[in-house]
Amino acid sequence: MKAIAFRGVHDVRVESIADPRIVEPTDAVVRITTSAVCGSDLHQYHGRVPGIEPGAILGHEFMGVVEEVGREVRAVSKGDRVVAPFSISCGRCEWCRRGLPTQCSTTGRAVFGGRFGKQYPGAQAERIRVPFADFMCEKISSDMSDEQALFLGDILSTGYACAENGGIRPGDSVAVFGCGPVGLLALQSAHLFGPARIFAVDRVDYRLKLAEELGATPVNLDKGDPVEQLRRVTGGSGPDVALEAVGHEVPFAQAIQAVRAGGTVSSVGVYVEQSIGFPAREAFFKDLTLKMGICNARNYIVPLMPLVQVGKLQPARIITHTLPLGDAPRGYKIFDQKEDRAIKVLLKP
């Protein structure tokens, strides 16, 4: 089958590899109908993630149709349309039982593709082996399109978790740092907690414009210090909650400086740096709560589904490009360079 392989910095290629097959009796093989390129794929594309080997199949956002299941799989069967989370979890170990499947000790905190691609080839492909299918696969009802369901397995759950971790209460003001795919879905999700106002911080015009259409007031980084801008629009105190969806030192510090005393900074940025500067004295005197974290997406797939179905979450609004799988190399480039007003790029085998 066709799949997208990492071959070096800024070099991903369409290659032919063997079809996946059932290895364990708890496996499923899923024929992928839609996958996507994730911001964290770009970290690998940029060569900033150690441990990835040439030839590794990329991608961890996907959905599709079950083609075959192992003999112990009961929850799904051939023909079911399913989505699965980006991280691979057994559902049975101590960490999975605690509700932290991203920490699964059975799989060693594995994620589909990329640096785990040798053992668990990625989802930018025509088919994928999904281990622990009973735990991993969630059926999708026919009234949901691929575009609505796909992001449940990663960025919609991540954006939602970011908003939820912010502890937003009705009437709060919320600042979203970063209007990439995750930031925009965090923004959509923030509305579910009843804030009076949402501010969206970025410098890319077309992304700020979509943020505005999604109900936020834009704060353009090119128009001055975002901390000062946010204080000005919140009567001096700063927003109650900051959602940080970038993953760099600068927006992280800005979020801490902007938020009001007693507020919360929730960060879902995937930090590549081991250590960054942290304004500890300000965080102390402002009595802050910080939530950092990789999203346990499995936990969110079921609860978020009705919100997508009734249209309170509209994840498909961030999709700007849908390309054939074979165009993935171009998809990476468009997404990386923000060409053609790109926000989110889907791949269709």
Place this chain on the structure above:
Amino acid sequence: MKAIAFRGVHDVRVESIADPRIVEPTDAVVRITTSAVCGSDLHQYHGRVPGIEPGAILGHEFMGVVEEVGREVRAVSKGDRVVAPFSISCGRCEWCRRGLPTQCSTTGRAVFGGRFGKQYPGAQAERIRVPFADFMCEKISSDMSDEQALFLGDILSTGYACAENGGIRPGDSVAVFGCGPVGLLALQSAHLFGPARIFAVDRVDYRLKLAEELGATPVNLDKGDPVEQLRRVTGGSGPDVALEAVGHEVPFAQAIQAVRAGGTVSSVGVYVEQSIGFPAREAFFKDLTLKMGICNARNYIVPLMPLVQVGKLQPARIITHTLPLGDAPRGYKIFDQKEDRAIKVLLKP
């Protein structure tokens, strides 16, 4: 000045009484610009509340302009437009400090007017003495109309607290029992917690119609058992949360029966009966949470204000009648009899 006095069952009258004046150095006198008739006023109107004496001035929902303040009042001053909660609290006793001002030991859990009317004459009047003005009065900005601000002191806060106590989470289904003024504001408030669906239970057509306009699916009591209807529309399990805004045994039991296992029933109905039947065995096996309670409205006035200002709460939508204060007797009748599609009746001195 003119004020509305209780004279007996179904008998309220416009009477002339002495103007209020500053008694304690912490008092304010407020010239009332708008007051309202509350569902709990009807309990008194029906003679179902012991302890009320003929001549008691009624009313506890009001707002207005400060006319005079005692010498220790600092938070408000003459000319300020203010709203105050229905219950009278010192802000300093053990209960007030715990965040339960309705339990104030200084005032003996007093409420304006009605059965406390001798000591604290009510707000269906031209003026009112507000004790502990620093704690009780909240300034209203000029961009809010009386109709937007008035309900912060009672039914909007009560409706909101009902929704908040329900512990609604994004994606939940919610059933509101009772589409009177409090139920409709509970419904509006429920939206702030991101439910996928809201159901509104009542039998009065025009009230169900407004509930529908406010985003709920109507469940008409005349079309069959609401428990069965609610199960049918929730895939058999029942809603996650029931908000009970009636205050009778029947809807309370229906709420318990309807809600899903592990769900929550939040009740703000003012129970006149000392004791009602309670389906204990079902509540036990369904692992329910019940929240009962009078609303500590003072706690909600400030947090809810921005939600009214941005239009996420639109309390004025339930107002059906605005009468001169002198027409209060007619206002009670209209409200009580649900004449002329009445939902909420305001009184303007």
Place this chain on the structure above:
Amino acid sequence: MKAIAFRGVHDVRVESIADPRIVEPTDAVVRITTSAVCGSDLHQYHGRVPGIEPGAILGHEFMGVVEEVGREVRAVSKGDRVVAPFSISCGRCEWCRRGLPTQCSTTGRAVFGGRFGKQYPGAQAERIRVPFADFMCEKISSDMSDEQALFLGDILSTGYACAENGGIRPGDSVAVFGCGPVGLLALQSAHLFGPARIFAVDRVDYRLKLAEELGATPVNLDKGDPVEQLRRVTGGSGPDVALEAVGHEVPFAQAIQAVRAGGTVSSVGVYVEQSIGFPAREAFFKDLTLKMGICNARNYIVPLMPLVQVGKLQPARIITHTLPLGDAPRGYKIFDQKEDRAIKVLLKP
């Protein structure tokens, strides 16, 4: 093998039945080393539970050693010492995934033995078939005795959940209604939440004495109205939290009347009555939270284990009788009649 069968009101007998065997590939057969008689077994013994058939094997509190497992069982294997919860759950259905395994739709909310005894014979026996063994069985380390581990599957988890649902905060005062096995374990568990004082309400002297040894101040029902007694010892306000471990109308109402305004009543009594009286008006004006509910014991087995291991929970202190399995009829009688200062009766095959 030998097992204890229900034969009628106050009539349980030792009978010989066929040994259990693996039926489903997810089953385990456990050789029971210790089981117990539960308060809810007495409801059946008294003939107050409809649906139980003569010959049904009783008992749902047990632990033992795995003798055989089905071919899909991975988490436990032959020779493992295990405990399991009283309710039977698949671990995979919607309810189990929500964290409410007592509501399992696969098993129809089944419990071992008694009225479910036809399909799921009980644990007062030499052996038992445990369905869904991967989900149900938890391994017990060798440093824990049977007496320490056994109650994790039911009454220790139930008592703990009762305390946890009470929302006790450090410094609170807590009243425990009922000093039977569950009440005494709720009392032990309450200490884990840092209350300043615990009061224990009962009328049985030797049970109040043990409550006192466990750190509570006894409130003897024979010395007057417990509501008044509790108010007296709490400066008039009543305890912050009431834990109700009886399951009758009287202590339930007393708990509501005793607790302070804004407090919580957590009830784990198994109500036999469909409906009981409920002091709604008092609950409303006191702004109460009520938690009712059957315990999802599976959720508590792992978290409570370290507390038993370090001795912060000492469940074995309530054991008063350890009888051979063949003496179960006498065990029922002793427990039912509170003979010989009985609190908790174990049965050893």
Place this chain on the structure above:
Amino acid sequence: MKAIAFRGVHDVRVESIADPRIVEPTDAVVRITTSAVCGSDLHQYHGRVPGIEPGAILGHEFMGVVEEVGREVRAVSKGDRVVAPFSISCGRCEWCRRGLPTQCSTTGRAVFGGRFGKQYPGAQAERIRVPFADFMCEKISSDMSDEQALFLGDILSTGYACAENGGIRPGDSVAVFGCGPVGLLALQSAHLFGPARIFAVDRVDYRLKLAEELGATPVNLDKGDPVEQLRRVTGGSGPDVALEAVGHEVPFAQAIQAVRAGGTVSSVGVYVEQSIGFPAREAFFKDLTLKMGICNARNYIVPLMPLVQVGKLQPARIITHTLPLGDAPRGYKIFDQKEDRAIKVLLKP
């Protein structure tokens, strides 16, 4: 009267200054019976805090007897024994009403003494003016000694808040970084949340010894990397919660590295550095919660009082030295140099 003045780095002196008097009608003057030297006083003593002027009176931990009150003070009167929080708050501004009195906008986030000493002279003195006495002063019952009550105004509340912010649940393992006065009181407080085990990290033998007497397992920094030591004693995963009571980059990073995935780091160290290094990538992949913050001590005085009264908190156990006020210079030196096994130094006028 006599008071302790800052005169330069490592230079504090006993000086004679004018007695305080009532300035505002909401003031009280308190005759101090006991004060203390706080770890944050040492930051000033070391010259690490900008803005302090020579002659500033030091100290913010105190209790005493009310000598005189302004005409609007009602909650306390002459002769009352009282304690007050270290930070000065009006009780009425937006921040105080939100429950964040340390952020009081009326006083500009002031603290008694030190760099605020010009406007609000400190408490290492014979008398002190306490603004907003109704909000600030809490009466102490006669069954509590000064030594039991004093720390409610600062370090006991701070230690408790640190533990509470950690979100400790029964059965958790907890690591306390730093066995100074605040760390030891955080340790005592942690017990109130029911952990199975507490570990205390420090390198000072006599402090580790007291930690052990208070129920913790010592982790000596001189015996190797505390992260490795903590992993070893927690089966490899690390403690559930880390309480950081030092306020430096190294223990902060160690706390983050040590704590288990999904855990919480609660820090009450007063950071002198504006920015410190932060292991962002680890915090992200471990899904951490961080709580930073100055303690709103006023909120804790009343709730913690019963715990001190029943002996569940024993703050006096950390007192090692009680000196006459005139010996304050020696007290600073002893405390700073950890001479004579010093932990906490009291000053008696």
